[in-house]
Amino acid sequence: xxxxxxxxxxxxxxxxxxxxxxxxxxxxxxxxxxxxxxxxxxxxxxxxxxxxxxxxxxxxxxxxxxxxxxxxxxxxxxxxxxxxxxxxxxxxxxxxxxxxxxxxxxxxxxxxxxxxxxxxxxxxxxxxxxxxxxxxxxxxxxxxxxxxxxxxxxxxxxxxxxxxxxxxxxxxxxxxxxxxxxxxxxxxxxxxxxxxxxxxxxxxxxxxxxxxxxxxxxxxxxxxxxxxxxxxxxxxxxxxxxxxxxxxxxxxxxxxxxxxxxxxxxxxxxxxxxxxxxxxxxxxxxxxxxxxxxxxxxxxxxxxxxxxxxxxxxxxxxxxxxxxx
Amino acid sequence: xxxxxxxxxxxxxxxxxxxxxxxxxxxxxxxxxxxxxxxxxxxxxxxxxxxxxxxxxxxxxxxxxxxxxxxxxxxxxxxxxxxxxxxxxxxxxxxxxxxxxxxxxxxxxxxxxxxxxxxxxxxxxxxxxxxxxxxxxxxxxxxxxxxxxxxxxxxxxxxxxxxxxxxxxxxxxxxxxxxxxxxxxxxxxxxxxxxxxxxxxxxxxxxxxxxxxxxxxxxxxxxxxxxxxxxxxxxxxxxxxxxxxxxxxxxxxxxxxxxxxxxxxxxxxxxxxxxxxxxxxxxxxxxxxxxxxxxxxxxxxxxxxxxxxxxxxxxxxxxxxxxxx
Numbered sequence: 292x293x294x295x296x297x298x299x300x301x302x303x304x305x306x307x308x309x310x311x312x313x314x315x316x317x318x319x320x321x322x323x324x325x326x327x328x329x330x331x332x333x334x335x336x337x338x339x340x341x342x343x344x345x346x347x348x349x350x351x352x353x354x355x356x357x358x359x360x361x362x363x364x365x366x367x368x369x370x371x372x373x374x375x376x377x378x379x380x381x382x383x384x385x386x387x388x389x390x391x392x393x394x395x396x397x398x399x400x401x402x403x404x405x406x407x408x409x410x411x412x413x414x415x416x417x418x419x420x421x422x423x424x425x426x427x428x429x430x431x432x433x434x435x436x437x438x439x440x441x442x443x444x445x446x447x448x449x450x451x452x453x454x455x456x457x458x459x460x461x462x463x464x465x466x467x468x469x470x471x472x473x474x475x476x477x478x479x480x481x482x483x484x485x486x487x488x489x490x491x492x493x494x495x496x497x498x499x500x501x502x503x504x505x506x507x508x509x510x511x512x513x514x515x516x517x518x519x520x521x522x523x524x525x526x527x528x529x530x531x532x533x534x535x536x537x538x539x540x541x542x543x544x545x546x547x548x549x550x551x552x553x554x555x556x557x558x559x560x561x562x563x564x565x566x567x568x569x570x571x572x573x574x575x576x577x578x579x580x581x582x583x584x585x586x587x588x589x590x591x592x593x594x595x596x597x598x599x600x601x602x603x604x605x606x607x608x609x610x611x612x613x614x615x616x
Numbered sequence: 617x618x619x620x621x622x623x624x625x626x627x628x629x630x631x632x633x634x635x636x637x638x639x640x641x642x643x644x645x646x647x648x649x650x651x652x653x654x655x656x657x658x659x660x661x662x663x664x665x666x667x668x669x670x671x672x673x674x675x676x677x678x679x680x681x682x683x684x685x686x687x688x689x690x691x692x693x694x695x696x697x698x699x700x701x702x703x704x705x706x707x708x709x710x711x712x713x714x715x716x717x718x719x720x721x722x723x724x725x726x727x728x729x730x731x732x733x734x735x736x737x738x739x740x741x742x743x744x745x746x747x748x749x750x751x752x753x754x755x756x757x758x759x760x761x762x763x764x765x766x767x768x769x770x771x772x773x774x775x776x777x778x779x780x781x782x783x784x785x786x787x788x789x790x791x792x793x794x795x796x797x798x799x800x801x802x803x804x805x806x807x808x809x810x811x812x813x814x815x816x817x818x819x820x821x822x823x824x825x826x827x828x829x830x831x832x833x834x835x836x837x838x839x840x841x842x843x844x845x846x847x848x849x850x851x852x853x854x855x856x857x858x859x860x861x862x863x864x865x866x867x868x869x870x871x872x873x874x875x876x877x878x879x880x881x882x883x884x885x886x887x888x889x890x891x892x893x894x895x896x897x898x899x900x901x902x903x904x905x906x907x908x909x910x911x912x913x914x915x916x917x918x919x920x921x922x923x924x925x926x927x928x929x930x931x932x933x934x935x936x937x938x939x940x941x
Contacts, residue, residue, distance in 0.1 A: 603895035
């Protein structure tokens with residue numbers, strides 16, 4: 292089957308972002324190993340530029356725009372991490388960026404997006420369509436739309452996380468039994484699962500969703516792009532995309548073994564654990580993979596696994612709520 | 617001049633702790649670089665086993681005890697990080713450890729020390745002498761006292777942080793203009809300054825103390841072991857040792873260029889900055905070096921510097937106080 296992205300696209304993306312994206316460390320913690328009864332390697336994308344993996348895809352997309360496209364600027368919608376990724380990449384490349392953000396985005400994500408130099412257009416998550424606003428803006432100004440996950444360059448860029456993971460695990464002399472990745476629209480999951488399993492077909496790959504946002508799990512079962520119930524809420528604001536992408540879904544169906552779900556309480560516990568034991572700041576959605584491992588969704592005893600901590604942009608109020616859980 | 621520790625002792629310590637201590641990553645953050653106007657490399661000892669550099673010295677000390685000494689156990693006093701370091705090292709080596717801790721130690725440090733398998737003896741910081749309790753216990757049981765800083769093995773172990781820092785900076789092709797290190801009794805400062813400046817004599821070395829605990833600064837001026845005023849308080853609980861060590865002070869006087877001081881407000885701001893921008897959990901004392909840099913105590917514009925984040929063990933209440941500052 293032909294996908295929108297190939298393994299070569301991911302290695303090409305890695306060359307484009309080299310020296311600009313952080314090669315995030317693969318960390319290990321004795322207490323976590325003991326708790327899991329195995330060996331857990333943490334790919335800390337929280338330490339990526341903008342505090343989340345999103346810079347990888349955004350820079351890969353924006354750097355490949357033509358000079359004319361660059362002049363006309365870019366527009367994107369995002370609750371926060373993609374917003375910051377696009378804003379930071381645009382800033383580095385001298386491109387004007389407008390970001391369409393829900394009014395209830397975490398303040399830290401809004402502030403940072405502004406700080407990277409982007410213009411923000413707020414919308415009401417329940418009464419307005421971010422897509423309509425974005426398409427209209429693009430028609431009016433000629434700005435290029437930068438999707439948050441359903442785009443070949445975005446997927447390839449996020450996939451570089453998986454390339455680094457495999458190389459870093461090899462450098463440690465480790466064979467990974469499994470990888471756990473937080474899953475929203477599937478940009479990180481599709482790119483990273485392709486990067487890992489093309490090289491390591493025997494490594495199990497698990498995507499992790501919030502329990503009321505199990506659109507990917509249900510899409511795996513039905514084969515269609517299943518949508519979430521728009522009235523549902525979760526503290527995992529970075530994983531609330533309405534359905535898996537047209538491009539990401541087929542890739543995930545090939546390379547992902549199983550889609551797991553976690554509750555908000557399990558996300559809170561993982562954020563607290565990361566703070567207390569790992570000394571890392573992780574946002575609820577970014578901790579979904581860790582939450583699944585800590586909650587024992589898959590038995591990892593005696594296994595060597597990797598967990599991607601995908602982002603760390605969280606408001607103080609939510610962080611304190613997690614510490615008190 | 618002959619010191620209690622030589623550079624060779626530090627390289628020997630590095631061999632002993634290899635594979636047990638974490639080779640902590642040297643991190644970099646674009647926002648911090650921009651703020652400082654230079655390049656800042658962060659040696660994240662927060663990610664060390666026990667969440668602080670203290671494991672290095674403790675393991676180096678305990679692993680060199682004779683079999684007979686090991687059987688009789690060890691005793692140490694500490695407000696928390698040395699406690700955890702000794703407890704964890706003792707656990708790995710099958711040695712019984714008793715830790716004398718002040719009743720007002722951060723709860724996280726008490727809980728972790730217990731979790732590593734040590735026995736805790738609490739004392740009142742204002743009415744009891746931890747030294748007396750420790751010496752008495754050692755006389756009664758034959759247990760070896762493990763000082764928190766004034767011991768050649770402890771100093772050499774902490775110095776391995778500096779060895780790693782120099783090697784990691786070289787691997788990045790970087791020449792360090794300066795290093796900033798939090799300073800309590802001087803174990804980390806003396807060992808690390810010797811490790812760095814023996815190899816890189818032109819690198820400036822700054823120790824950073826809380827402003828009412830400037831015993832090292834005053835001892836530099838007078839040449840004697842100056843004591844702190846025991847009625848003073850600071851949120852930097854890991855830097856409150858009463859005076860610089862007999863062994864650490866002469867080493868620091870040779871290798872440290874200047875001792876800087878920071879206020880509690882500056883420490884709080886650094887903890888918050890590390891949470892918000894760096895996505896790292898750092899305790900107030902562990903953030904002293906970062907606090908000095910963020911507060912502009914030394915102009916770092918155009919410079920490449922390293923900051924040691926020495927520990928991340930902080931209670932939720934104190935952490936929340938910092939986030940609200």
